[in-house]
Amino acid sequence: MRxxxxxxxxxxxxxxxxxxxxxIGGTLWFYAVFKVVSVEEWPISMKIPTDKRTIGFSVxxxxxxxxxxxxxxxxxxxxxxxxxxxxxxxxxxxxGNVSPFISISNNSYVLAPKEVRKxxxxxxxxxxxxxxxxxxxxxxxxxxxxxxxxx
Numbered sequence: 380m381r382x383x384x385x386x387x388x389x390x391x392x393x394x395x396x397x398x399x400x401x402x403i404g405g406t407l408w409f410y411a412v413f414k415v416v417s418v419e420e421w422p423i424s425m426k427i428p429t430d431k432r433t434i435g436f437s438v439x440x441x442x443x444x445x446x447x448x449x450x451x452x453x454x455x456x457x458x459x460x461x462x463x464x465x466x467x468x469x470x471x472x473x474x475g476n477v478s479p480f481i482s483i484s485n486n487s488y489v490l491a492p493k494e495v496r497k498x499x500x501x502x503x504x505x506x507x508x509x510x511x512x513x514x515x516x517x518x519x520x521x522x523x524x525x526x527x528x529x530x
Contacts, residue, residue: 450506475521
């Protein structure tokens with residue numbers, strides 16, 4: 380007569396955790412290898428002057444908004460393109476302490492093969508933003524993360 384062996388709860392939990400990690404790891408690997416085709420990082424910078432009459436601008440090819448006084452707005456434009464032979468979804472999001480002041484005209488869209496699209500980035504500084512004491516301006520920095528995902 381055979382005796383049924385029982386798996387202890389610790390072994391069952393360990394097997395469950397191993398299966399979970401293998402599943403998650405496999406999914407992440409598949410996504411990274413076959414779905415995300417490119418990731419770009421575009422630096423963003425902006426200065427908020429203490430004097431609301433100060434205006435500054437930048438001609439950098441980056442997303443440098445220059446000096447944007449409280450209550451004012453500014454805009455920059457960047458170009459995204461799809462060099463691949465297949466369509467890609469473009470997802471853009473902002474990181475850093477500049478993120479509360481930045482918005483994007485379209486932060487998720489699909490590009491056909493060889494398509495190029497201009498995207499506008501807007502900075503808006505609230506008029507009630509406290510100004511720094513003893514400084515000419517506050518510096519805010521961040522990064523626009525641009526992810527190209529195979530559709």
